[in-house]
Amino acid sequence: xxxxxxxxxxxxxxxxxxxxxxxxxxxxxxxxxxxxxxxxxxxxxxxxxxxxxxxxxxxxxxxxxxxxxxxxxxxxxxxxxxxxxxxxxxxxxxxxxxxxxxxxxxxxxxxxxxxxxxxxxxxxxxxxxxxxxxxxxxxxxxxxxxxxxxxxxxxxxxxxxxxxxxxxxxxxxxxxxxxxxxxxxxxxxxxxxxxxxxxxxxxxxxxxxxxxxxxxxxxxxxxxxxxxxxxxxxxxxxxxxxxxxxxxxxxxxxxxxxxxxxxxxxxxxxxxxxxxxxxxxxxxxxxxxxxxxxxxxxxxxxxxxxxxxxxxxxxxxxxxxxxxxxxxxxx
Ligand SMILES: Cc1cc2nc3c(=O)[nH]c(=O)nc-3n(C[C@H](O)[C@H](O)[C@H](O)COP(=O)(O)OP(=O)(O)OC[C@H]3O[C@@H](n4cnc5c(N)ncnc54)[C@H](O)[C@@H]3O)c2cc1C
Numbered sequence: 001x002x003x004x005x006x007x008x009x010x011x012x013x014x015x016x017x018x019x020x021x022x023x024x025x026x027x028x029x030x031x032x033x034x035x036x037x038x039x040x041x042x043x044x045x046x047x048x049x050x051x052x053x054x055x056x057x058x059x060x061x062x063x064x065x066x067x068x069x070x071x072x073x074x075x076x077x078x079x080x081x082x083x084x085x086x087x088x089x090x091x092x093x094x095x096x097x098x099x100x101x102x103x104x105x106x107x108x109x110x111x112x113x114x115x116x117x118x119x120x121x122x123x124x125x126x127x128x129x130x131x132x133x134x135x136x137x138x139x140x141x142x143x144x145x146x147x148x149x150x151x152x153x154x155x156x157x158x159x160x161x162x163x164x165x166x167x168x169x170x171x172x173x174x175x176x177x178x179x180x181x182x183x184x185x186x187x188x189x190x191x192x193x194x195x196x197x198x199x200x201x202x203x204x205x206x207x208x209x210x211x212x213x214x215x216x217x218x219x220x221x222x223x224x225x226x227x228x229x230x231x232x233x234x235x236x237x238x239x240x241x242x243x244x245x246x247x248x249x250x251x252x253x254x255x256x257x258x259x260x261x262x263x264x265x266x267x268x269x270x271x272x273x274x275x276x277x278x279x280x281x282x283x284x285x286x287x288x289x290x291x292x293x294x295x296x297x298x299x300x301x302x303x304x305x306x307x308x309x310x311x312x313x314x315x316x317x318x319x320x321x322x323x324x325x326x327x328x329x330x331x
Contacts, residue, residue: 012036012326017147017158018131019043019139019173022050023308024300025164026124028315029131035323039131040155042147044138048128049121051278052308055196055271060223061119064194064230064273067219068092068113069308075316076309080114088123089114094206094220108209115222127312139163143176144294160295160322164315166277167284167302177296183289187302191238192216192278193249195231196271202261213237214256228270231257238274246272279306287317 014037018025021043029041047053051065069089071077083089092115096108105111116123125133141148142163146156163170167187174181197218202208208218208229214237221228233241233253241249254267283305290297297318301307304314 010036011038014038014159014326015157016040016160016162016322017042017155018162018164019142019147020050020164020300021045021048021124021128021133021135022164022300022311023052023124023127024304024311024315025050025162026127026131026315027312028162028164028299028319030127030129031316031319032322033128033130035319037159037322040134041128041131042134042137042139042149044136046135047121048124048133048135050124051275052116052120052124054119054121055273057196057224057228057270059225059228060221062196062221062224062228062230062271063116063120064196064271065275066120066308067217067230067232068110068115070113071309076312079312083123084114088116088118088126090117091115092207095204096207096209097203097205098209099211102203102205108207110207110209115219117222140173141176142170142173142296144296158295160297162318163296163298164300164311166300167280167298168277170298170300170302177291177294180289180291180296180298183284184298184302187280187282187284189277189280189302190235191242192235192275193233193238193241193253194273194275195233195250195253195269196221197229197231197254197257198225198227198268198270199229199257199261199263200227200265201263208261210260212256212260215253215260218257235278238278242274242276246274249274287314288321290318 016039018041033039071080092113138150167184206220218229218231250269280302284303288299299314301311304310
């Protein structure tokens with residue numbers, strides 16, 4: 001959906017309560033709000049973004065989550081074109097290092113990838129349109145037409161309640177909705193440790209793809225100085241260091257990195273984050289699942305499949321279906 005079209009339509013009197021302001025929740029919220037729904041979206045974090053959140057550094061901003069965005073098909077292609085037109089994302093350029101040599105983007109399987117040119121969380125915020133975002137709001141349970149918060153507060157009277165948190169986290173919220181909980185049983189997520197590191201020397205490139213069992217990828221950051229990199233571990237590394245302290249995991253990753261790149265000076269570690277639910281290794285299928293009778297639906301990459309494109313589309317498709325079903329909802 002183009003940013004220009006995210007203006008609220010005539011009010012419908014319908015209300016949606018959405019849990020999770022990652023790209024799936026935000027695309028759903030903005031699309032519903034544009035169709036005249038009254039939308040409230042709640043996130044436990046300090047801002048929107050989820051796995052597209054921004055890390056503020058001394059010299060600017062960086063991202064420890066998704067480094068790249070790509071679009072395989074419509075409608076996300078036109079969303080991406082719209083972001084490019086606004087200057088919010090740009091095609092990835094520069095050189096890639098893989099194994100021990102500089103390779104083409106095609107050889108590294110990174111062609112047609114884009115990077116946020118603005119803080120990634122801002123991309124997600126822009127999708128929200130007229131939806132009202134409540135941050136620092138942790139939801140503990142979903143019930144028919146209502147949400148229960150960590151502080152005991154209950155908000156009810158929604159025409160639709162939508163959950164867009166990683167499926168593995170949604171399970172604990174669904175005791176009152178066993179049909180939905182069962183659908184998520186098979187979805188498992190794999191973790192990734194991400195680090196913000198600074199080093200001198202090493203290959204003069206913009207992206208490094210490691211052929212290694214510990215590290216997966218390093219992406220030079222566009223803000224915060226020329227030597228700042230986001231380094232992503234492999235899933236195997238993160239599973240081994242799942243309960244490790246940040247210091248232990250960072251030191252292990254830094255020593256692996258120095259060995260792989262033959263760096264002469266120690267690596268500086270500026271930040272680290274463990275994404276316990278980084279990527280689902282399976283999906284429920286379709287774009288959303290719903291319990292129509294109780295007016296609750298689930299979206300996100302655990303339902304639609306991994307990646308920004310699938311998560312975005314799950315939110316948009318559910319919102320479009322709800323808008324189309326308006327007559328039915330009003331019965
Ligand atoms: C390190 C890493 C690298 C990646 N690389 C790529 C890549 O190159 N390309 C790509 O396409 N994809 C990549 N991905 C995957 C991509 O980021 C995700 O598929 C996508 O962002 C998922 O979006 P989402 O909205 O479904 O979930 P999320 O972004 O996880 O959003 C869920 C939101 O729910 C909130 N939340 C959770 N629990 C609660 C609660 N109880 N109450 C209130 N709020 C709650 C969270 O704070 C979060 O904001 C990567 C992911 C990671 C972690």
